[in-house]
Amino acid sequence: MLARMKLCLITIWTILDPIYYAFTRLTYVEDNEILRVKITKYKGRSCILEDGTEIKKNDLLIKIHLHNVVLLRELLGVKGETSKARLIYKQVKQALPGVADYLHNHPKKNQIKGLVGITALNKGSRRLGFESIAISNKMYLWFKLIVFLPMYCMAVSTISAQSIRRHPMYLFMSKHTLFELYR
DSSP states (O other): OHHHHHHHHHHHHHHHHHHHHHHHTOEEETTEEEEEEEEEEOOSOOEEOTTSOEEOTTOEEEEEEEOHHHHHHHHTTOOSHHHHHHHHHHHHHHHHHHHHHHHHHSTTTTTEEEEEEEESOOTTHHHHTOEEEEOOOHHHHHHHHHHHHHHHHHHOSSOOHHHHTOOOEEEEEEHHHHHHHHO
């Protein structure tokens, strides 16, 4: 019954996703449909990444978005949280060279400082080259918790109070790190 309900919700989401895509100015990266990107001005608190890159308010970044409906469709047949995490890791790793090419060929590549994403699925992100930084704005954090909760409930096999409390984090990767690892 639960699997049928998830499938129904994914079908509805698949129908609504093109509308979301049109309004968010997202762009697909090469042939990979798991990541979508857009250029954005950062609005969070300033931070300095490990390679010395300083990210400040209004800096240009490439915001990466997981294409959740595609990901959820693929996760439906996968058993176990570890296997699901490996699938997500592998898909993102395969997509990052396309993001590096996108940045390298972008007309504003000299102004863009790197990548930013927001996720509660940040385990393993360090191995991909990302740095996790807490979201300091409590209102924005609560908004993201509410938005991520339905996606999270659809992605996992079993829901626990501990796993729901996992807070979304910013994921940053400097342009230097992106090019060093994926270009």
